[in-house]
Amino acid sequence: MRPEVGALVAAAVIFVFFLAVAPAFRSADAFVTVLYQSSTIGIVAVAVGMLMIGGEFDLSAGVIVTSAGLVNSMFCWYFGINLWVGAILSLLFCLAVGFLNGYLVMRTGIPSFLITLGTFFVLQGANLGVTKLVTGSVSSTDVSRIDGFGSLGAIFASSFAIGPVVVWGTVVWWILFVAVATWILRRTRGGNWIYAVGGAADSARAVGVPVVRTKIGLFLAVSFLGWFVGMHNLYRFNTLQAGGGVGNEFLYIIAAVVGGTLLTGGFGNALGVAIGAFIFGMTSLGIVYAGWDPNWFRAFLGVMLLLAVLVNLYVRRLATREARA
Amino acid sequence: MTRRVLAAGAAAILLLGACSGGGREEPGEDAATGYTIAFITHETPGDTFWDKVRSGAQQAAADQKVDLKYSNDPDAGRQAVLIQQAVDAKVQGIATTLVTPDALAGSVKAATAAGIPVVGLNAGIDQYKELGALMYFGSDETVAGTSLGERIAAAGAKHPLCVIHQTGSVALEARCAGVKSAVPGTENIQVNGADDAAVTSTLQAKLAQDKTIDYVVTLGAPIALDAIKAGGTAKLVTFDLNQETAQLIKDGKIEFAIDQQPYVQGYLAVTSLYLYLKNGNDIGGGRPVLTGPSFVDKSNIDTILPYTQKNTR
Numbered sequence: 348m349r350p351e352v353g354a355l356v357a358a359a360v361i362f363v364f365f366l367a368v369a370p371a372f373r374s375a376d377a378f379v380t381v382l383y384q385s386s387t388i389g390i391v392a393v394a395v396g397m398l399m400i401g402g403e404f405d406l407s408a409g410v411i412v413t414s415a416g417l418v419n420s421m422f423c424w425y426f427g428i429n430l431w432v433g434a435i436l437s438l439l440f441c442l443a444v445g446f447l448n449g450y451l452v453m454r455t456g457i458p459s460f461l462i463t464l465g466t467f468f469v470l471q472g473a474n475l476g477v478t479k480l481v482t483g484s485v486s487s488t489d490v491s492r493i494d495g496f497g498s499l500g501a502i503f504a505s506s507f508a509i510g511p512v513v514v515w516g517t518v519v520w521w522i523l524f525v526a527v528a529t530w531i532l533r534r535t536r537g538g539n540w541i542y543a544v545g546g547a548a549d550s551a552r553a554v555g556v557p558v559v560r561t562k563i564g565l566f567l568a569v570s571f572l573g574w575f576v577g578m579h580n581l582y583r584f585n586t587l588q589a590g591g592g593v594g595n596e597f598l599y600i601i602a603a604v605v606g607g608t609l610l611t612g613g614f615g616n617a618l619g620v621a622i623g624a625f626i627f628g629m630t631s632l633g634i635v636y637a638g639w640d641p642n643w644f645r646a647f648l649g650v651m652l653l654l655a656v657l658v659n660l661y662v663r664r665l666a667t668r669e670a671r672a
Numbered sequence: 673m674t675r676r677v678l679a680a681g682a683a684a685i686l687l688l689g690a691c692s693g694g695g696r697e698e699p700g701e702d703a704a705t706g707y708t709i710a711f712i713t714h715e716t717p718g719d720t721f722w723d724k725v726r727s728g729a730q731q732a733a734a735d736q737k738v739d740l741k742y743s744n745d746p747d748a749g750r751q752a753v754l755i756q757q758a759v760d761a762k763v764q765g766i767a768t769t770l771v772t773p774d775a776l777a778g779s780v781k782a783a784t785a786a787g788i789p790v791v792g793l794n795a796g797i798d799q800y801k802e803l804g805a806l807m808y809f810g811s812d813e814t815v816a817g818t819s820l821g822e823r824i825a826a827a828g829a830k831h832p833l834c835v836i837h838q839t840g841s842v843a844l845e846a847r848c849a850g851v852k853s854a855v856p857g858t859e860n861i862q863v864n865g866a867d868d869a870a871v872t873s874t875l876q877a878k879l880a881q882d883k884t885i886d887y888v889v890t891l892g893a894p895i896a897l898d899a900i901k902a903g904g905t906a907k908l909v910t911f912d913l914n915q916e917t918a919q920l921i922k923d924g925k926i927e928f929a930i931d932q933q934p935y936v937q938g939y940l941a942v943t944s945l946y947l948y949l950k951n952g953n954d955i956g957g958g959r960p961v962l963t964g965p966s967f968v969d970k971s972n973i974d975t976i977l978p979y980t981q982k983n984t985r
Contacts, residue, residue, distance in 0.1 A: 371881035380880070384873040475717045484983050485718050486894060489916060584868045584901065586916055588894050590718020591866050631870070635861070635877040644862045645839065 350607030351619030353659030357605070358626050360658060361651065365629065369637035375512045377636055382514070385628030386521035388598050389621055390576050393521075393528045394569040395596075396603035396620030400532070401565045402545035402612030403459040405448060407466040408569050409595030414470050415441050415577025416587045417478055420487040423495075430495035438574050444470070445570030449563030471593060478589035485589045490581065503575070504583035517579055521621070524572065528617035541565065546613030602627055605655045607663075626655050708739040709945050710758035711938075712768040713794070714751055715744035716838075720893060720914050721934055725794065727983060728938030729767070736946040748775035755779035758788075765789050765945035770796025770803065771843065777803055789948050793941040794934075795843055797960050806948065807956050809940045811932035811964035813843050816911070817850020819965050820930050824855065824887050824909060827927075831857040832887035833878060833906070837865030837895045844891050847911060851889055859885075868898050875902035893917045893929070900925060913968055918980040922973045932964030935984045 365372045395408055415437050423433035448466055452459045475485055482488050490496055505516045532538040540561045543551035552558045581587060606623030608615030630651040634644055711729050715722035726742060733740035741763065743754045751772070756779045758766050766783050770776055770792045783790050784804040792800035792808040800808040824832060832855055834848035839862060852858035861878055864870045879885055879902060888906045890896040896910035896917050910917060913929045920926045940961065947953035955961060968976055979985035 369881070371877075374880070376880055377877065380873050380876050384870065387867075387869040387873075479723070484720055484723050484914075486720050486914070580868055584872075584897065586894075586897065587868070588718055588720070588866075590716065591868065593866050594864070595867060628873075632873060632877040635874055636881045638881055 349619075350615045351622055352607075353662040354606045354619050354622040354626065354655070356662045357655040357658040358622050358629070361626060361629055361633070361655065365633035365636065369633060371638075372633060372636040375510075377632075379512050379514050379518070381625075381628045381632050382518045383628075384632055385625045386515070386517040387576060387579070388595070388602055388627055389521045389624030390517065390524055391569070391572045391595075392599040392602035392606075392620050392624045393524050393617055394565070394572040395599040396606065396608050396615055396617060396623075397528055397532065397541060398565040398569050399600070399603050399608050399610070400545045400612060400615045401541045401562055402548060403452060403562060403565065404463060404600070405459065405566060405569045406463040406596045407444065407448065407470055408463075408573050408599055409592045409597075410467055410470040410474065411441055411444060411570055411573040411592075412577040412580065412595065413587060413589070413592035414444070414474055415574040416581035417474055417487055417589060419578070420490050420581055420587065421478065421481045423490065423493050424488045425481055427493075430490060430493050430499050434495075434499060434578060437577070438571070441570040441574040441577075442567055445566040445568075446563060448570075449566035452566075453559045453562055467596065471590075474589045487581075487587045487589070489585050491585045496582070499578070500582040503578040503581075517576075520575070521624075525617050525621045532616055537561065537564070542613055544612075598627060601652060605652060605659065607659060623655075627652075630655075706739075707736075707764045707946065707949055708741065708761075709733070709765045709767060709942055710741045710743070710755075710761070710763045711942065712751060712754045712758065712766065713742075713744045714746050714748075714769050714771045716746040717744075721912055723983060724934040724985070725938040728935035728940075729942045730938075731935075731984075732939040732942035732946070736943060738942060738946055740942065748772035752776050752779040756782060759783045759786050762786075763788065764949055765791070767791050767793055767941035767945060769794040770800055770805070773799035773803060780804055789945060791941050791944055791948075793937045800960070807944050807954065808960040809937045809944070809963055810960070811962055812960075813846035814850040814853075815962075816930055816932060816965040817847040817852075818854050819850075819967075820847075820889065820909065820911070821851040821854025821858070823928070823967070824851075824889075824907075827907075829855050829857075829887045829907075831855075831859065831882075831884045832889050833875075833882075833885045834858055834860045834889045835871075835875065835891060835895055835899065836860055836862050837871065837890075837892055847891055848889075858889075863895070865892070865895060868894075871895060871898035872901045875899055876904070879904035879906060896920070896926060896929075913976075913980055913985060915980045915983075918968070918973060918977050918985075921968060921970065922977060924970065928967055928969035930964065931966045931968050931985065933966055933985070934963075936963045 391408055418440050419433035419437040423430050448463050451462045479485055506513050540556045543556045544558050544561050548558050602623035603620045605626055606619030634647045745751045752775055759782050773796050780790055780803045790805045792805040794810045797812050834851050836844045848860050863874045885906050888899050888908050890899050890910040893912045893914040899908055907927050909927045910929045913931045944955045
């Protein structure tokens with residue numbers, strides 16, 4: 348039984364549902380907006396999903412997106428240098444945070460939930476404190492007039508037209524990252540290691556899987572994709588609020604779980620997580636397209652997500668019963 | 673029990689801070705007035721608006737040589753504790769936002785009972801008097817919303833979209849209600865203010881769903897920047913101001929901003945306490961002092977733009 352089947356059915360049900368109730372949902376424009384919304388969650392969620400398959404959590408994944416943009420923006424603004432320098436520096440910074448997360452988890456044996464909760468708070472505080480120190484305000488300065496903005500913008504925040512609709516580059520990047528993650532999980536030795544360390548770390552270690560290396564690698568992947576989305580936010584919105592990104596870590600986890608990833612590790616795949624992110628994007632915007640009372644937004648969202656998880660579970664049960672029969 | 677120990681400990685720390693601030697008033701010494709003023713807000717860390725309130729308060733403290741103790745907590749219960757701590761530390765004056773009057777009433781009463789003057793700022797215009805605060809500096813959210821609504825109604829608005837970026841905020845709801853009272857076709861929408869991309873795509877979706885929306889009203893300057901990226905033909909107006917929105921007003925991409933002058937709120941709250949302590953003054957003649965709504969549009973943006981760059985407007 349493949350993990351994404353339940354999510355796929357749920358996604359189809361929700362899609363048809365919104366097609367039926369929301370006339371504005373029935374357009375190519377709406378579809379690409381949903382894809383964009385899904386991609387900004389989905390890119391980080393791919394790595395978070397892989398990490399969860401590997402049996403760990405990363406609660407700092409939402410804030411690091413903002414940290415990435417802030418490091419790049421403020422470093423270049425303060426020293427007046429090309430944005431490329433800051434972008435690379437920011438990447439190194441994020442990877443260092445990811446490494447620290449992984450290293451501390453592996454070295455101390457403290458659950459990653461606690462370690463990354465710690466880094467989550469540290470980053471959240473540092474984002475605000477450092478931004479205030481450097482810029483005198485709690486939002487970063489406008490980067491659009493600094494050298495390198497054009498080329499970096501073309502990589503991280505460009506869009507292109509297919510016929511009458513404008514598609515954001517993040518959607519393509521998202522598909523690409525999902526493909527790479529799928530390839531790693533299915534075709535490579537590293538993929539086997541990820542399932543092994545998430546399913547039973549001790550047995551994996553016993554048969555010679557490099558548990559520490561695998562898990563630290565997963566944390567690095569999360570911070571890399573967090574950095575990527577941070578770059579997108581910076582180059583699309585030019586300024587960042589230092590308090591941003593908080594709460595998104597749960598959206599990534601939700602996307603992964605809705606997509607069939609087991610909270611306990613060892614089971615799931617990248618396509619499922621992508622579908623999970625798509626369900627989130629579709630639900631959050633579908634409510635708007637349907638024109639429902641916005642005060643109920645979160646309640647609708649919660650019900651939709653619960654339904655998605657239930658359909659997911661039901662389909663999985665059905666499939667296992669058929670397989671037995 | 674532990675709670676009392678904690679409170680006592682915190683009070684002791686605050687007291688130490690108070691002592692080291694300026695000491696007793698000594699004749700002939702110009703260094704400090706000896707007043708310690710606690711400044712307490714419901715700031716959620718990371719909002720540019722509060723930067724300005726705080727820098728106004730700090731400027732006033734520097735000008736008046738007052739020792740300023742700033743603290744903040746968005747949680748009503750914890751803000752009440754902060755006020756209580758200031759009372760325990762026997763500060764000379766307290767300036768506080770009164771966004772959740774019922775939750776803060778007990779602490780404010782404790783302050784007035786201890787003979788500490790309290791002024792309100794930013795929120796609580798209807799309740800500050802009954803809580804026992806002497807003066808109030810801020811804008812009336814409903815009045816501000818109504819003036820914004822009247823202005824866009826005059827410009828022909830039929831169906832504005834009011835963007836609420838924080839769930840369950842009384843102040844934001846009041847602004848939208850004010851707009852709606854002037855333009856009955858006003859519709860509210862909730863967005864996740866902590867995620868720029870989510871704000872933009874939600875607005876994009878809404879504008880696609882309802883093509884009759886002619887104005888987008890954002891309730892904070894950073895949200896206006898996200899709204900611009902959502903495109904569409906609707907005109908954009910916003911509450912509050914920052915450097916980027918000021919520039920966009922100059923460029924004509926934002927019609928106007930409605931400013932409640934946060935810097936003035938901070939500055940006047942501290943200064944009024946100083947004057948009260950020093951001279952027994954009462955500002956506002958028993959009525960709230962309104963710091964807004966002040967319109968910022970093409971006609972006055974050239975004067976205001978440099979101040980936004982200094983982070984004072």
